[in-house]
Amino acid sequence: MIEITLVRGDITQQHVDAIVNAANSSLLGGGGVDGAIHRRGGPEILAECRALRASHYGKGLRTGQAVATTAGRLDARHVIHTVGPVWSREEDRSALLASCYRESLRVAAELGAGTVAFPAISTGIYGWPIDDGARIAIRTVRAAAVAPITEVRFVLFDEHAYKAFETALAAQG
Template identity: 80%
Template structure:
């Protein structure tokens, strides 16, 4: 059985899935965009779990391309998988780091026993990654590396522009 890829235009904090992926910053302590929305909607339980991670294994923050899980707090999801995407650069190819965000998040999700995972368009917001390229890397990486245990990967995008970019790869 292969993993089903779906595309939804909507709010990632409203997804009823086993694990929702957070496009986090390395501090793990909240921020803007998806990160801020997940922390606001999920409540203080997520921040407390992130602070505990900072106090133990990630004193210097979560490295770019890596992923770690916490509680989902008040979100409908069961877990939040935090991953730090790379900032886009016109002079340096960082696509392997972006692909690593998806691979590592899927690895963590499988370790949690997740069957359904929702991803945002990592790095395509404030980190400046071109949307079309970000969509291509996301879908190609998920197709190539989704563990068989994961039944559905849902790409949750914020607007019609992102939906159009992802639709060319998901459909």
């Protein structure tokens, strides 16, 4: 069974096997978590992302998919890039958000990762309501648990996000 832990802090400072990046589809860096991972991880991550764009992902990474690169200078072995959906009032995109977590865990397991750190995917600039995002994240990770992963750590930037994930975790016991 996977242990789910919550941490308030900076995902780029986590000592884990794999850090999940809430990437944009270009894989070439951006703002928020994506920008922080690229800045702290160094040029090695961007170089691998460019190689991915030149080969399998010429049009970019599709929403809900995941792909891994080196972690560069981060205290991790891998960065798993996933593109979260932009929240919409008109269209239910929750299956795409769940796919980000599920696909990231699948890639992590293929890499032999035992510990994985996630941000709150899509809850920043993509506008996903934090309470719903937390519920989907916790539910999906619990359902998608796969060996050799033993710990999933949600690294949450502020107290509001931490409280939302704490509530979701307690509710799903």
